[in-house]
Every structure is written in structure tokens, then in C-alpha cells.
Amino acid sequence: MADFIGSVWWMIVSLGVLVTFHEFGHYWVARRCGVKVLRFSVGFGKPLWSRRGRNGTEFAVAALPLGGYVKMLDEREAEVPAGERMAAFNNKNVWQRLAIVAAGPAANLLLCIALLWAMFVVGNRDYSATVGQAGGMAASAGFASGDRILDVDGRAVATWAEAGMALTTAAMDRSDARVRVRDRQDNERTRVLPLSTLPAGFDEHGVAAQAGLAWQFQIQPARLDSVLEGSAASGVLQPGDLILAIDGQAVASAGQVAPLVQQLGRRGGPGMIEVERSGQRLALEVTPRQASDGKGPWLLGTGFASGRPAYDALRQYGPLAALPAALRETGKLAGDSLGMMRRMLTGHASVKNISGPITIARVANASAERGVDWFLYFLALLSLSLCIINLLPIPVLDGGHLLYYLIELVKGSPLSERVMAAGQYVGLALLAGLMGLAFYNDILGLVLR
Structure with missing residues (x-):
């Protein structure tokens, strides 16, 4: 219940901030161009709060917080008194109308840069792109535990998320990835990951795992947190012991313990478990026990500490250096977003990547829980997405109106009312289809969680 309330709250906060900036862009440029603005509304439906400014504009917060609008004086919508006709939007020249419509997406772009600037000043904590375990095609390509990924196909990466995105892009393009790494001996090497061999229909959200890569922060050390009284390990193993090997097979993570215990149990008899305790390496004899019905798994009666390790990567700059960093990050995010849209249109990426308000709410809540730096990053990405989506040449969206005005510039006269209608x-219809697909993906994601 707490997650649901948190998700709804942070979604309202996020959309409220982004919509306010978007509509303020339209409002500010409209006022500069001499257009009379009748209403500035954050949200749709019946106003919950409103007040009228000195210039006659009604500022309102409405009940449905999934958008907003700026209502301008326009002769196409209502009769305009003769004395105010020059303040009507439709009577402004095409360049002014272009500027007013483009100002909304531009405001979101500027907000994205400002939010990323703030994130870099605060400091963005994350996990490095360090390999914890390598198997499958990654092991065959030469990857090993401790490899720090420096770039993928010439694209520099600083975190595991950036590396994962670069690998996903290569996989969607059905191409092999050239990965430059620094190994444990501090040597730089280039390894080729044959992502073109991934099967059709691969999971686009787990390319690194399917290639056999597990990140270092995902590898939980096999350090005991508890030992059950009266269990097979009771009196032998102790909380704080770090398991190093089971029956002669090395253990690098907690995830390896259960399968090795099953092997030891099926073999029968006691086995040697090597642990590190207070700086000493000990070899201890333990015999796993099976459930009383003789059908369950073999157990030691131990538990491991849960939770992820501390962040080991930090992207932080001073106020001046943060600006070019924010501009670079904005360009990179825009390229990734446009590239994903192109791949969905050409069939190289799944339309399951289209998300709606349910996913936005969940991610907003998760980002807020991770800290102010992650919430700033989420807001920046959402603001950039709002900018890009609004610039799509779809009538109803800002991009559709911009297309109309560009056509007007070329032909020298406005499009007919019939064509515009x-x-x-x-x-x-297109917008309803996109929204329907987004809701479908959201609901499917909830069902499959």
C-alpha cells in the first residue's frame, strides 16, 4: 500500500513539475509575442484552485494531473472583440506562431539540462561497469571477473547502466560489440562480444545477463548472516564466516552455495567447507541434511546478508564543469531515445519499450527512494522524453502544429480548415493507439512481475 501511495504521489509531483515548465514555455513566448492568454492550467478537468493575474490570465490547478494547457485568445474558437483581434493567436504571423508552439518542448529541453546540471553538482552515485562473473559467450570472448569496461564500440561508459545500454543497442542492431576493458592487472584489452548470435526475440532488458555477464555489485559475497540452531551447520559454521569453497569447488558468491550443497548432499556423507574466519582460513566438516520426507532440498541451515553493496562510482563536477557535462549527457540521452524510436519503427526493437503512466509512477517512486540525485536524473529523462514526444509530427501534438506552420511557410498560405481538422x-487516432499500447505494456508488466 505504501508503494502504491508513494508511486501516485511522486508521479503527480513529476508530471506537475514537467507540465508546468512545458506550459510556461508556451505562456512566456505567447506573452512576448503580444498574445492574450486566457487560462494557464496544470491538469485537466474542473479547477481545484484558480486565481486571475493582473494581465487577465486565469491560473488554475485542475483535478486530473496528467497534462495541462495554455488557452489563448483565438478567433477560430470564439468571437473576439474588435479591439482585441491583434492579441489573438491566429492573427500572429507564422514565425510568431512557430515560436509559441516550439517554446513548450524547448522549455522541457532546458529543464532537462538544468536538472542534469543539478544532479552532477550534487553527485550521481552508481555502480561501476565492473564484471563480477563471466560465463557463456562472455567467458568465451575472454571476459573475466574484475574486468572494468571502459567503452563499447567507442562509446565511453562510466557505469553499469551505460554499459548495459550500449550492449543492448549493439544487440538490437544484430552486431557484435567491441568492448575495451581494464583487467585486474591494470592492462587494457579489447574483447569482441558476439551479440549478433543472440537468438531472435531475446530479452532486450537483460542483454548483459544473456551474454553471460554479471556485474560486480550483483555478486553477493557468501558471508554468513545466520546459522539456524540445531541445523547441519550449527556448532560448525558461525555468522560472519565467508565461504570460500565447498567440497573442493571454489565459491565466489552466495548464489553458488545452494547448488554446491545439493551436489554434496546427493553424493552422501560429510564434505569439507572452507571458510575465512577472523582472517584465518579454516576447513570444516559438514554433512547437509534433507527435509524429513526425504524429497526436499539439501540444507546447511545458514542464511546470507541481504542488500546491495555501497556505490562505487560517482559522477560529480563543480558548478562550472557540470554545465558541459549536462549538455553531453542530454545529447547522449536524446541520441539513445531517438535511436530507440527508430529501431521500434524499423522492427529492430520491441514496442514493449513503450511505457505509460503506471510505469512512470513506479519508476518515479523507485528513483525518489534512491536519493535526490536519482530523482533529478529521472525528472531530466522524463522532461527530455516529453520534449521529443511533443515534437513528433502528429497533429494534436506540438510537432503536428509545427508541421502545419512549416507547410504554410513553404506554400505561402495556411492550410485549409478542412485539412487541419x-x-x-x-x-x-494515432495518439489513442499509442496510449492504448502504453497502458497494455504497463498492465502486462504488472501481471508478469
């Missing part, structure tokens, strides 16, 4: 219907 037909375009609005097409735009509504």
Missing part, C-alpha cells in the same frame, strides 16, 4: 482526427 482531418489531421486532428488522424492525430487523435
Whole structure:
């Protein structure tokens, strides 16, 4: 219940901030161009709060917090008194109308840069792109535990998320990835990961794992947190022991313990478990026990500490250096977003990547729980997405209106009301289809969790 309330709250906060900036962009440029703004609304539906400014604009917060709008004086929507006709939007020249419409997405782009700047000043904590375990194709390609990934296909990466995105891009393009790493001996090497051999329909959200890579922060050390009284390990193993080997087979993580215990149990008899205790390496004899019905798994009666390790990567800059860093990050995120859209249109990426408000709410809550730096990053990414989506040449969206005005510039006269109305219907149908797909993916994601 707490997660649900938190998700709803942070979604409202996120959309409220982004929509306010988007609509303020339209409002500010409209006022600079001499257009009379009738209403500035954050949200749709019945106003919960409103007040009127000195310039006559009604500022309102409405009940449905999934968008907003700026209502301008326009002769196409209502009769305009003769004395105010020059303040109507439709009577402004095409360049002014272009500027007013483009100002919303531009405000979101500027907000994205500002949020990333703030994130870099605060400091963005994350995990490094360090390999914890390598198996499958990654092991065959030469990857080993401790390899620190420096770049993928020439794209520098500082964190595991950046490395994962670069590997996913290569996999979607059905190409092999050239990965430059620094190994434990501090030597730089280039390894080729044959991602083109991944089967059709691979999981785009788990490319690194399917390639056999597990990140270092995902590898939980096999350090005991508890020993059950009266169990097979009771009196032999102790909390704090770090398991190093079971029956002669090395243990690098807690995830390896259970399968090795099953092997030892099926073999029968006692086995040697090597542990590190207070700086000493000890070899202890333990015999796993099976459930009383003789059908369950073999157990030692031990537990491991849960939770992820501390972050080992930090991206932080001074106020001046943070600005170019924010610009670079914005460019990289924009390239990734546009690349994903292109791949979905060409069939190289799944349309399951389209998400709706349910996913936004869940990610907003998770980001807020991770800290202010992660919430700033989430807001920046969402603001950039809002900018890009609004610039799509779909009637109803800002991009559709920009397309109309560009056509007007070329042909020298506005499009007919009939053509524009037909375009609005097409735009509504496309938008409804996209929203339906986003909701479907959201619901499917909840069902499959």
C-alpha cells in the first residue's frame, strides 16, 4: 500500500513539475509575442484552485494531473472583440506562431539540462561497469571477473547502466560489440562480444545477463548472516564466516552455495567447507541434511546478508564543469531515445519499450527512494522524453502544429480548415493507439512481475 501511495504521489509531483515548465514555455513566448492568454492550467478537468493575474490570465490547478494547457485568445474558437483581434493567436504571423508552439518542448529541453546540471553538482552515485562473473559467450570472448569496461564500440561508459545500454543497442542492431576493458592487472584489452548470435526475440532488458555477464555489485559475497540452531551447520559454521569453497569447488558468491550443497548432499556423507574466519582460513566438516520426507532440498541451515553493496562510482563536477557535462549527457540521452524510436519503427526493437503512466509512477517512486540525485536524473529523462514526444509530427501534438506552420511557410498560405481538422482526427487516432499500447505494456508488466 505504501508503494502504491508513494508511486501516485511522486508521479503527480513529476508530471506537475514537467507540465508546468512545458506550459510556461508556451505562456512566456505567447506573452512576448503580444498574445492574450486566457487560462494557464496544470491538469485537466474542473479547477481545484484558480486565481486571475493582473494581465487577465486565469491560473488554475485542475483535478486530473496528467497534462495541462495554455488557452489563448483565438478567433477560430470564439468571437473576439474588435479591439482585441491583434492579441489573438491566429492573427500572429507564422514565425510568431512557430515560436509559441516550439517554446513548450524547448522549455522541457532546458529543464532537462538544468536538472542534469543539478544532479552532477550534487553527485550521481552508481555502480561501476565492473564484471563480477563471466560465463557463456562472455567467458568465451575472454571476459573475466574484475574486468572494468571502459567503452563499447567507442562509446565511453562510466557505469553499469551505460554499459548495459550500449550492449543492448549493439544487440538490437544484430552486431557484435567491441568492448575495451581494464583487467585486474591494470592492462587494457579489447574483447569482441558476439551479440549478433543472440537468438531472435531475446530479452532486450537483460542483454548483459544473456551474454553471460554479471556485474560486480550483483555478486553477493557468501558471508554468513545466520546459522539456524540445531541445523547441519550449527556448532560448525558461525555468522560472519565467508565461504570460500565447498567440497573442493571454489565459491565466489552466495548464489553458488545452494547448488554446491545439493551436489554434496546427493553424493552422501560429510564434505569439507572452507571458510575465512577472523582472517584465518579454516576447513570444516559438514554433512547437509534433507527435509524429513526425504524429497526436499539439501540444507546447511545458514542464511546470507541481504542488500546491495555501497556505490562505487560517482559522477560529480563543480558548478562550472557540470554545465558541459549536462549538455553531453542530454545529447547522449536524446541520441539513445531517438535511436530507440527508430529501431521500434524499423522492427529492430520491441514496442514493449513503450511505457505509460503506471510505469512512470513506479519508476518515479523507485528513483525518489534512491536519493535526490536519482530523482533529478529521472525528472531530466522524463522532461527530455516529453520534449521529443511533443515534437513528433502528429497533429494534436506540438510537432503536428509545427508541421502545419512549416507547410504554410513553404506554400505561402495556411492550410485549409478542412485539412487541419482531418489531421486532428488522424492525430487523435494515432495518439489513442499509442496510449492504448502504453497502458497494455504497463498492465502486462504488472501481471508478469
